[in-house]
Amino acid sequence: MAEEQQLRLDLDELRHLESIAKRPRVLSLLSSEIRDLDAKLSRVTDVTAAARQAAIAAEKVPVNVDAVNRSYVTLGSFSWDQDNDKIKIYISIEDAEQEKVDTVFKPMSVDIKFHDIHGKNYRFAIPKLNKEILPEKCKLVVKPNKVIVTLVKGSKGNWLDLHLKEDKIYISIEDAEQEKVDTVFKPMSVDIKFHDIHGKNYRFAIPKLNKEILPEKCKLVVKPNKVIVTLVKGSKGNWLDLHLKEDKLKPNLDKDKDPMAGIMDLMKNMYEEGDDEMKRTIAKAWSDARSGKTADPLKSYP
The missing domain is CATH 2.60.40.790 (Immunoglobulin-like)
Known part of the structure; x- marks a missing residue:
């Protein structure tokens, strides 16, 4: 601001000198200096005006403290159904207003915020969907006592669950x-x-x-x-266990191997894998067979 004022004072004095000058050379010098200062004043004026406009605009932008500090109650209860192309989610919530609902649909997530329902805010979110959707085709409709969310599937087919299972x-x-x-x-x-x-x-x-x-x-x-x-699984589906369970109880059916050895291996594995009761039962059976109390279960084998 001070620079602009000084330039205006300089210009006023130069114009005064121009009005009283007589010699052509002096008039030319004064005219050239006036043009240079006039251009400089124009640039300074533009910068000052732009700064003033920015300050005014900044004052007009409201800082929504409530939005920053807003808290939400999580909506976890819902139902859903599907066809080959779409999924519909039914959220039970009363007195929601369409203009007070913020929806964010992404290819693998859904985030819905309900604002100012009797002084409270609510949120429904699925951070990781089971499969991809088409965000631009999804929609939300507010009803008197519920909200219906329609998700359009990225590819046709049945979903086993809404959430991605990891x-x-x-x-x-x-x-x-x-x-x-x-x-x-x-x-x-x-x-x-x-x-x-x-x-x-x-x-x-x-x-x-x-x-x-x-x-x-x-x-x-x-x-x-x-x-x-x-x-992350290589293919979809349920695992019965994290560990690979190898079938130790399966007897070796190698034709060249002594069948008696295969039965012995089977009995050994059953004993090793069994609980205390199983071990006692097997031990008693062998003991009884060897003492003659019961028939030897392997006697019929050559």
């Missing part, structure tokens, strides 16, 4: 540090090493997983008193 392993361990954990994910195994926890090292490993995983999509997150390992 296999998570929870390991109870305190004071682990993310940078001191080594993870090795392979298609059929997991190996995790925890270093320098109060001077000790720990290891968690599954050498043979039940089925294949996608190593590049698996992850580990360290929490204050536990570690969460997320395994």
Whole structure:
């Protein structure tokens, strides 16, 4: 502002001098200086005006403190159905207003916020959908006592669940540090090493997983008193167990092998895998057979 004022004063004095000058050379010099100062004043005026407009605009922008500090009650109760193309979610909520609902549809998530319902705010969210949707085709309709959300599937077909189901392993361990954990994910195994926890090292490993995983999509997150390992399945479906269960009880049917040896292996595996009651039963059967109290179950075999 001070610079603009000084330029105006200089211009006024130069114009006064121009009005009283007589000699052509002096008039030319004064005219040239007036043009230069006039152009400079124009630039300074533009900058000042722009700064003033920005300040006014900033004053007009309301800072919505309520929006920043707004809290929400989570809506966890809902029902849903589907056809080959769409999914409909029914959320029980009364007195919602269409203009007070914010919806965010993304290919793999849904986030819906209901504002100012009797002084409270509510939220319904699915952070990871089972499969992809088409956000631009999804919609929400408010009814008197419920809200209907229509999700358009990215590809036709049946969904087993709305949520993406990931296999998570929870390991109870305190004071682990993310940078001191080594993870090795392979298609059929997991190996995790925890270093320098109060001077000790720990290891968690599954050498043979039940089925294949996608190593590049698996992850580990360290929490204050536990570690969460997320395994992404190579194919959809339920696992009966994390570990691969090999059938140890299946007898070897090799034709060249002595059938008696196969039966003995079977009995041995049954004994090793069985509980205390099973072990007592097998031991008693063998003991009785050998003492002649009962017929030897293997006597008929050559």
